[in-house]
Amino acid sequence: MLDYNFWTISLSLLSSWLLYHLITRILSWRDLPPGPWGLPVIGYLPWLDPEHPYESFTKLARKFGSIYSVQLGRLPTIVITDPKMIKQAFNMDALTGRADLYLTHGIFKGYGLICSEGPRWREQRKFASTCRKNQGMAKSHPKREKLEALILNGVKDTMMRITDTETSATSGVEFSPFLTHSIGNVMNVIIFGREFAYDDPTWKLLTHLSEEGVKLIGVAGPLNFLPFLRVIPKFRASMDFIVGGLERTHEIYREITREHSGDEEDVVGCFLREQRSRQGREGDSKVAQHSFCDDQLNFLAADLFGAGLDTPLATLRWFFTMMAVYPEVQEKIHTELTTVLANHSPCLDDAQRLPYLEAAISESQRLRTVVPTGIPHGVNTDCALGDYQLKKGTMVVPLLWAVHLDPKIWPEPEEYRPERFLDEMGNYRRMEAWMPFQTGKRVCLGEELARMIIFLYASTILQKFKIEFPDDEVPEGKDPLEGVCGITLLPKYGRLIFKSRVS
Ligand code: HEM
Numbered sequence: 178m179l180d181y182n183f184w185t186i187s188l189s190l191l192s193s194w195l196l197y198h199l200i201t202r203i204l205s206w207r208d209l210p211p212g213p214w215g216l217p218v219i220g221y222l223p224w225l226d227p228e229h230p231y232e233s234f235t236k237l238a239r240k241f242g243s244i245y246s247v248q249l250g251r252l253p254t255i256v257i258t259d260p261k262m263i264k265q266a267f268n269m270d271a272l273t274g275r276a277d278l279y280l281t282h283g284i285f286k287g288y289g290l291i292c293s294e295g296p297r298w299r300e301q302r303k304f305a306s307t308c309r310k311n312q313g314m315a316k317s318h319p320k321r322e323k324l325e326a327l328i329l330n331g332v333k334d335t336m337m338r339i340t341d342t343e344t345s346a347t348s349g350v351e352f353s354p355f356l357t358h359s360i361g362n363v364m365n366v367i368i369f370g371r372e373f374a375y376d377d378p379t380w381k382l383l384t385h386l387s388e389e390g391v392k393l394i395g396v397a398g399p400l401n402f403l404p405f406l407r408v409i410p411k412f413r414a415s416m417d418f419i420v421g422g423l424e425r426t427h428e429i430y431r432e433i434t435r436e437h438s439g440d441e442e443d444v445v446g447c448f449l450r451e452q453r454s455r456q457g458r459e460g461d462s463k464v465a466q467h468s469f470c471d472d473q474l475n476f477l478a479a480d481l482f483g484a485g486l487d488t489p490l491a492t493l494r495w496f497f498t499m500m501a502v503y504p505e506v507q508e509k510i511h512t513e514l515t516t517v518l519a520n521h522s523p524c525l526d527d528a529q530r531l532p533y534l535e536a537a538i539s540e541s542q543r544l545r546t547v548v549p550t551g552i553p554h555g556v557n558t559d560c561a562l563g564d565y566q567l568k569k570g571t572m573v574v575p576l577l578w579a580v581h582l583d584p585k586i587w588p589e590p591e592e593y594r595p596e597r598f599l600d601e602m603g604n605y606r607r608m609e610a611w612m613p614f615q616t617g618k619r620v621c622l623g624e625e626l627a628r629m630i631i632f633l634y635a636s637t638i639l640q641k642f643k644i645e646f647p648d649d650e651v652p653e654g655k656d657p658l659e660g661v662c663g664i665t666l667l668p669k670y671g672r673l674i675f676k677s678r679v680s
Pocket residue numbers: 267290291292302480481484485486488489492547548551552553613614615616617618619620621622623624626627
């Protein structure tokens with residue numbers, strides 16, 4: 178009798194609990210945009226193409242519209258492809274969080290800038306913005322010329338390596354390591370106040386750890402959504418590499434920091450000064466003090482280095498690849514460079530006088546968005562977005578790939594046409610739906626620096642070299658603009674011929 182009662186009560190409690198959850202779930206779905214069904218626990222993950230998740234998301238947008246919901250493992254997710262709605266959403270305070278991915282919360286533990294949220298993010302963003310301006314990353318800042326000289330030094334280094342490689346003008350060269358080294362050194366000087374030689378073992382180690390780590394981290398990586406999978410050996414090995422690489426990188430950063438006195442103008446020096454001033458300041462909240470702890474410095478430096486190197490590198494690689502694929506555009510740029518500059522080497526002030534080049538760069542950033550799924554945000558308080566109710570903890574994906582290839586905004590979107598970014602007078606015009614740096618309160622902090630780097634590399638290299646694809650680089654029938662996606666989208670075919678234009 179006792180047994181019977183126990184089981185009856187337990188079963189009815191369990192079924193009430195399940196019913197309650199089912200009803201609340203159904204009620205919460207009512208307030209969400211439409212979207213595909215998924216399986217329990219894993220949601221829609223099995224249907225995402227792990228190599229091209231942005232394409233799977235774009236297909237769903239064609240079916241469900243410009244805002245839809247999709248369950249990814251344990252994370253309720255909203256995907257937006259309408260640029261106006263992305264702007265509206267990403268300007269809301271409630272959407273300034275980061276999604277609870279295993280990477281951001283489990284590994285980076287909310288440190289740094291890219292993965293931080295709340296008061297720490299606000300403080301670190303303010304600090305990094307001040308550093309950015311003090312380093313000359315603002316129009317008409319007195320230090321801008323110094324920064325320009327630093328970048329031009331990097332351009333010179335890359336061109337020297339291209340010229341020194343015997344095969345450059347005949348069978349081509351993989352020039353990505355040259356760009357990695359020279360742009361990496363721009364970031365090294367900004368952050369650490371030092372450069373590394375091309376063959377320096379520490380530099381080799383740092384780039385190896387970062388390149389391999391980035392390959393293993395993809396927003397679609399199932400571990401991000403199902404952290405328990407890390408018990409599986411394949412995932413365990415990836416995690417061990419990422420975590421071990423991070424520790425080793427931080428060790429190197431700590432050595433560099435120890436060599437700082439705190440008077441330096443680089444990011445580490447500024448951070449140390451801020452840290453010291455806070456230690457001595459009474460009345461500062463605990464969060465504020467904690468926000469400038471030693472761990473934060475290492476994560477912040479890694480964020481600035483990674484973001485500052487990977488995305489301009491990817492953008493320049495795509496740009497030069499497009500030059501090889503579209504020789505008529507390349508010739509137009511070269512004619513513009515020759516007409517406007519005669520023989521002098523490009524400088525930042527020339528950018529406004531080179532609208533076709535600017536348009537060609539923007540168009541390459543549109544056609545191959547280097548962060549195709551954007552960097553997702555997280556909802557930090559329940560809020561309304563248009564007619565929908567978003568719950569705290571929801572991930573919001575701004576699907577930049579779909580925005581940039583939307584035929585309603587960009588007729589024949591797969592065509593590379595710099596003219597889209599020119600007005601009737603031939604002046605450069607920024608298009609509203611063009612958002613490679615995302616938009617809103619967390620918009621890329623390095624946009625100005627990125628524009629400086631991309632312009633100086635693109636203009637100087639195209640002035641001196643004619644770029645072509647080697648005959649054997651792209652197999653017959655393959656798309657020369659095919660991409661390989663890690664955190665950033667990179668060209669699959671990277672070997673290019675650089676023919677000197679200077680006789
Ligand atoms: C073409 C080059 C670049 C592209 C396409 C790009 C793209 C992006 C995107 C899409 C975001 C996400 C914004 C958001 O979450 O709303 C971002 C954030 C960020 N970017 Fe860039 N970026 C570029 C260059 C740089 C450079 C050179 C730096 C160097 C300082 C940098 C530093 C950052 C930082 C620190 C954030 C995080 C901002 C935050 O979370 O508050 N980026 N970038």
